[in-house]
Amino acid sequence: MPKTIIELDTLTEELEETFLVPVDTGGQSFKATLAQIRNFVNSPEITDVDDDYSVLPADRVLAVDATAEAIDLEIPEADDALNRVLLITKTDNSANFVVVDDGVGFEFTLKNQGEVLQIIGTATGWKILNHFDPVGNKAFGTDSGAYTNATNAYTTISTVTLIPKSRRPLEFTVQPLGEDSDPSYIEATTQGIFRLIDDAGGLGELGVVRSSSIGKQGYGYSWIVDVNDPGVSRTYSFQSRNGGSGTVTANRMRLVVREV
């Protein structure tokens, strides 16, 4: 006959090679039904976080609300959490980030509502088992306004900042955001040199293109770029100069980047 059992969550965190189960004859033994375990798995204990927080040994699933402010979520070093799996999700739709950091090299930023990160502690650090982002990693750059450059030195048309989260490539596009009364375009009266550059980050020129004999263009500049150092915040700029004479103009264009 079934007997009432136990607090499941009082079980040891460590599943030992040889698991000791009390089996006295008084009916107070360790008892857990499959249904109870499944119920626990289907309805795991969730730690709600709305302030800076250090992950505790009992934490498994963390739901982080960054509505009030950006949140630093400190996780233990992987060496101290071998084989441990953590699932972390950002629940709010604010612009505040949730930064997951072990202090020794693993850092991951959750920025979108519903974004989920699942990691495991290994001998070589925390590894990502899964990452789901319903919004995607993207950023919209500055509005060029009524840009003009009649010199042979580069100046910036639009700039954008993004933290690549993985080694997935980045797609850059120069997009219009003009209005009917003020349409977007790029024009080089003689010859225009255009480039995508990571100036501050040290990657330098990611692509330089040249155009001549063209009138106003409202679209077309794009690049797909490899990523070798995810996690590093980078600022990219779309710049232009003339090819020795003439004027380059841009009206209401902006650089947009997204992880693809």
Next chain:
Amino acid sequence: MAQKVIPELNAEDEILPATSFPLDDTIQSYKALMSVLSLFTGKVNPTLVTGDYTVQATDQLLLVDTTLGETDITLPDPDEVLKRVILLQKTDGSSSDANVSDGVFSWALSNEGETIVLIATDLGWRILNHYDPRGQFALGNDSDQFQTSDDSVWATASEVVVTCKTLRPIRLVLQGIGPNSDGSHINFSGFTDKWRFYDANNDIVICVGRHDSAGEVPHGPRAEFQPPAIGTYNFKFQIASGLTDCIHMQLAAIADTR
């Protein structure tokens, strides 16, 4: 209170219908699904693999290091392990694949950190989740100072090889990668210039375009390609023209992620 060692906890990888749970004090055979208990404890027990390997009954997560070369991971017959869930991850940055297969289902883990979650069903192994921090992405060669002057022959300016693991559409982009001193562009002749995206492996003409206006164009064509089947594709950007330059352009191919 007496205690008994229950070593079967690590020996059982699935719950049998007849499994007995401790309904009284005499039953000592507590058996549990390892993955369920692992989730319960917030832990999994990874198996480190550095060579060809056959999945064992107790494996939950396989961390596969392919540094030594291509590695074959053999799955059990799904009919014999119905409902079993297993995770596999390639952990290294080498170019070798971890080839996961049971003889029917197969999947190559190609990128560092690429992870797949499988479940055994009566229809075979099925993918529950796939995480790939790099994706299916490849960059082609620099066209350098490409020039063609024959409008009856398709000449290749840049090409790229992509292995499509899924039927997600592939985006093809011809992009400028030139240096500041030699800006990228396509300089069409202004006559009957034609360009196309072409898959040489399967002899598929993806699309053909025409450009009759002379002048240096700073960006190249783009196209979306729906792979007809999983496999390897050799995409080419080609031009047939009286006189067209394609300076420092590169064909990039990437699979849609959504």
